Amino acid sequence: MPGTPKGKTTENGETAAPRRRQARGERRVSQLLAAAAGVFCRTGYAAASTNAIAREAGVSPGTLYQFFPNKEAIAVELGGQLLQQAHEMHGQAFLPENLQRPLPELLDAVLDPVIAFNCENPAFWALMHGSGIPGAIDQEHQQLHTNLLGRVEGVLHTFCPEAGPAELTRTSNMILGIFKSSLDLILAHEGAEREAYIAELKTVLLRYLEPMITAPHSD
């Protein structure tokens, strides 16, 4: 359970003081994670030094290690937390009611929140991306990918019921790949240009997928 101060397993009924302390602890964790997010974004995981994270958080390195056993744990927790949010957001994006709609609307319904989330949490992308990343985070990355892949495959299946599983996986991988690379472009631009790239992404996917659709959805 990362993010919990070590050496304390307070299952007991806490009174005011411990709770305040715990609250402070959580604030610290947030501080540290926010700092880590910033540093990871700027320098990548490998080049991010724990001292730099502590400094960015305005605390001493010792304090950092009061909340995280090591550097990897910070990334894992940060990734996990963002992943959690991402999952929730994906849950909304992939709402069953959305999947009934025609493709263009579905693309809007699914992509817009996902893109928005990534624009607001660039660290998410930085973590789920970079190389030179140790096992644990990579596993989260895999997890996220697998999860997303499953969802996309699910949607795809409703559109192309007779497509084989290998084909479904392949197409889903392509979709995710296209999404990822477009996200890079989207994040790299701002304002109208960003919007233009978002539109372009939708165009690509629409043109790619439309000819595959074999099952009518709006009846």
Add this chain to the structure above:
Amino acid sequence: MPGTPKGKTTENGETAAPRRRQARGERRVSQLLAAAAGVFCRTGYAAASTNAIAREAGVSPGTLYQFFPNKEAIAVELGGQLLQQAHEMHGQAFLPENLQRPLPELLDAVLDPVIAFNCENPAFWALMHGSGIPGAIDQEHQQLHTNLLGRVEGVLHTFCPEAGPAELTRTSNMILGIFKSSLDLILAHEGAEREAYIAELKTVLLRYLEPMITAPHSD
């Protein structure tokens, strides 16, 4: 001229022994570059230690430094060499005669050699990719990107003469992005599945670009 043993001044006509020695030197450089390619592929540039590269090449750290002044130079030379090959290969891929053909053939003509090259030189991709990379290599990366972007824009322009420059750039960026992410998938698979991904990439691009074409090419 990286890759050349330092302090060598062999302007004279060399007899057998020096030539053999120089040959050994070149073999060493190749060994080292190959080792570096492997290590960079596995761990990324930043995490790759010169000692690891030397060990992988089966030589001592000092030997490595007899041929390269520092770690960056190894990556620069490796990148440069691959870049050189890539440029030559791009020259062939973007042959004017190819550009006259209808889109499906053009995609084959351009993509097949590029994909083949990247399949044979995975380190190229690893180097032109990673983050935490020092200036010189990043410049090569930029160069490559700019260069490719220009070529793609050029081709695109002949297909869509009335498209504005901003639109051309945007579309080209999308194409490159799609290509890159697909290349990841292609490199991650083998045999028939790899071929399937290659076909899929072409499908995506074909469907994306076909509606944009305004200029007939086959007349």
Add this chain to the structure above:
Amino acid sequence: MPGTPKGKTTENGETAAPRRRQARGERRVSQLLAAAAGVFCRTGYAAASTNAIAREAGVSPGTLYQFFPNKEAIAVELGGQLLQQAHEMHGQAFLPENLQRPLPELLDAVLDPVIAFNCENPAFWALMHGSGIPGAIDQEHQQLHTNLLGRVEGVLHTFCPEAGPAELTRTSNMILGIFKSSLDLILAHEGAEREAYIAELKTVLLRYLEPMITAPHSD
């Protein structure tokens, strides 16, 4: 401000603990400088390894680098600190009231404190001496020399008003040279013999300068 732990931002009113910590930090700096002084004296700057200095100070190499960014900085700080003391001491030695006295007394007044200082700080001499020393320290050395030369020229000018500037510089250089070489001898001896060398130095200078004096000073 070398010698200050990096990344410290103690603008706030410090309570006991931080002050104690800072005190420890200052002790460390002193320890390290003392150790460096010893090692520099024994081996010279170039041959002094940072690990050796750390070992002599009884700390780990990392600790040394918590207080000094690199080897040169240690020498610069040590030199600078001694230089500071030296300058203050020179200020006293070259007091205007001393310069009014007849030559023998003036020699006593000027040389005694300078010699005493150097006897107590042999590292000063070692640093302002050695070759193979990097820029920053060498600059300090130059500075010291120029400064001293200027002072000596000043005194000399009051004694020999009609001497030309080239002559003044030359004589001052001779005086400093004689002083330096004698200092070596003085530092190499102890007790009565050291005193004898001090007396000898004064004799040399007295005999060298007396015939040059053209301006009476005791009127």
Add this chain to the structure above:
Amino acid sequence: MPGTPKGKTTENGETAAPRRRQARGERRVSQLLAAAAGVFCRTGYAAASTNAIAREAGVSPGTLYQFFPNKEAIAVELGGQLLQQAHEMHGQAFLPENLQRPLPELLDAVLDPVIAFNCENPAFWALMHGSGIPGAIDQEHQQLHTNLLGRVEGVLHTFCPEAGPAELTRTSNMILGIFKSSLDLILAHEGAEREAYIAELKTVLLRYLEPMITAPHSD
């Protein structure tokens, strides 16, 4: 016996080929020593790399080690050779007939050749000077110093027969010290200014020694 190729103790009567080989060996040694002299002068002993010496001599590092077992040996041999010349030169400088002359002439007779030698062999000074020098060379330095000291004491004794040995040693040390520091100044200047410093050195010594003379020499 440094300077002799290893693994050959040719006491036997040599025919033409070996002698030519030996001649070539000696040329190599001279080349190397000259190169070493240059490098030592420029960078000091410690900072001089054997590769730099070899490069300066236009040979490979391996060749250097064919003639010298290690770096120190080069300095020892160079120092020894110069010492040899110095001794011979000192022998002439301290000729008995010179010692009969009055002090000013004696100073000329002794100092001029010594100064000339040092001006022509700056490496001598560099070697007999620097710190961070390993044992063997330092011993030579001591040797030289002791030797010179003895000579100076000898001369001094004829001038001041009733001076005690401690006093003689002390005065000789002062003389040598003055000489050394002046030599620095002399070597640091050229042309007329150099001559001026030479004159100044003689003035210092003359004024220092004249009052000590108790034995008339020219009768």
Add this chain to the structure above:
DNA sequence: GATGAATGAGGATTCATTCAT
């Protein structure tokens, strides 16, 4: 809990020295 000094293994790089050719 917080602090920041302390630790020490590890990484890049150099250079005296050796050895195959």
Add this chain to the structure above:
DNA sequence: TATGAATGAATCCTCATTCAT
């Protein structure tokens, strides 16, 4: 013999992690 590539110990320095206060 000459060559210059190869070696590897040693150097400077960094940074994840620990610990006394």
